Amino acid sequence: MHRRTVVDVATGGVHHQFSSPRDPDDEPARNHTSARSYDKALVRSLAEGQASGTYLVINLPAALSWSELRFSPFGCVPKKNTDPQEEARLIHDMSYPGEMSTNASSTPTDLPDLAFESVRRIAQRIEDLTRRYPLRPVKMLKGDVKTAFRLIPVAPSLAAHFAGSCGDLAIIDLALPFGWTGSPAHYGAFGGVISFLVARESPSSLGPSECDDEPFFSFVRVDDHILLEIDRDNRLILA
Template sequence: MNIVRKDIRKEQDGGSCIEEDLNVLSLWPEVSPSPFCVEDKSNQDPTASVRVIHDLSYPDAISVNAVTGKSNIPPAEYEHCGVIAKQILHQSDLHPDTNVEILVGGVTLALRHLSIHSEYVHMLSDRLELDNALVIDHSAFFGCDIVIETDTSNNIVCVLERAAQPVLVHRFFSRELDHAARFLLDHANNFEINYRKLLARGLAVRAWGASWESSSGTDAGSRPIHIHFRIDSTSAVAWQNEMASRNPRTQVIIRLLGYWKVTYGFRFSSSHVAGAEDIIDDFGSRLTDPSHHFLLSKLTHGWSHVSPPIDSAGLEQI
């Protein structure tokens, strides 16, 4: 049971589900929870790692599978993996001056790009009887409007959006470099790495927030614009998703994110990304190395490179 709780907590921290008191079912009669099902992962210790899934075939006659209209479901087509190679070559022919990139990762990463319609999330819920909890999967990462990737070092912040292809690089000013150096020497100035990772998000929203709002095409009163951040720190992910931290500097960024949510009509979420997948922005945060500067320029050729209009001290003065 603890393994199941751990898996659900990971999804909750990543913004992929919400957890409510089971008693809310009396207020939400349309919610039809299914039981959790646990599958072993190949070559994994089942006491340490399992795959938690929905048992959508239970209960009989009224399960999600039972009431789903199958006439509108297109038949699955199974293709040889050579189709991927052909698609890569096809895209290379169409865009000879562009690097064709492949999204790598497990099934979980791929499924995050499949949208769950908001009108049907009530059908993808589960109950934890022992914890008196209701868990509802929703569209958090699924169907987000803008995906932002960030990385931070001791002297540089790099933020990028692959879809629109802007790159924001902020080289720390002397005061920020001094804060980072002093923190490494155990000075309690709160300029820690997880604050800097959240700072990257603050700089991104400050620089691009107005353009995201104007280009979204959403009307007043409609759904929020969903901005999703991918970051290689589970602590920074939790700080933003929970909108809470004991770090005074981080609290300023969190308050700003809350202000921008209301001002622009944004919805923020975050998920953890493995360092091996955090390639381009990782190069960007290490531009003091000439080889990384060259690789970033090559990987982002044709992208718009910008500097933030404000630094960390400027954010604190807003």
């Protein structure tokens, strides 16, 4: 279902046609209080993004001279079991300011369909395995893809709508930001492809000496992936 979307994004980044594009800003948006309160964590997150290639960091006056960028404020949300002064989740608030925001001017019909699988599939899987293998323990592995959205590049024309600032620097998102209304749908396309590929595999397809040819169960909701299998031979490890 999402094959064309994934191929297009992999070759040229995410594109988007805005229904009512914002005019370029002549000054940056003021960051939220949370970003200013966790200034050290903000700088650390931006530096990590620059090092990984997901942020373009340039001198603010030079960036403004392009007359191409739309700025949205940064905010920070504390992470569990971490010192918020050292580490926090960076949010690029594309919903500000209201009707003039990047999110408000985005076009829902230009986004991939985001269809959530029903959690009923998980319950049905547990019941099915319990019935078929009453003496085998059923185990579930749940995990999310770390910084999932940040793995998906955006086209230069879209990156121009994803600018922020920190001091005298302009920060331009080169990957899907946490905060844009289109990020979950675009990553969901990739999550669906991952789930599809997992469900095509079995122990025998991964290990020549394995006899178990029952396909793996794969459940995905945006960037949360679940495996649910019986504990038999090498099935859990291979899944």
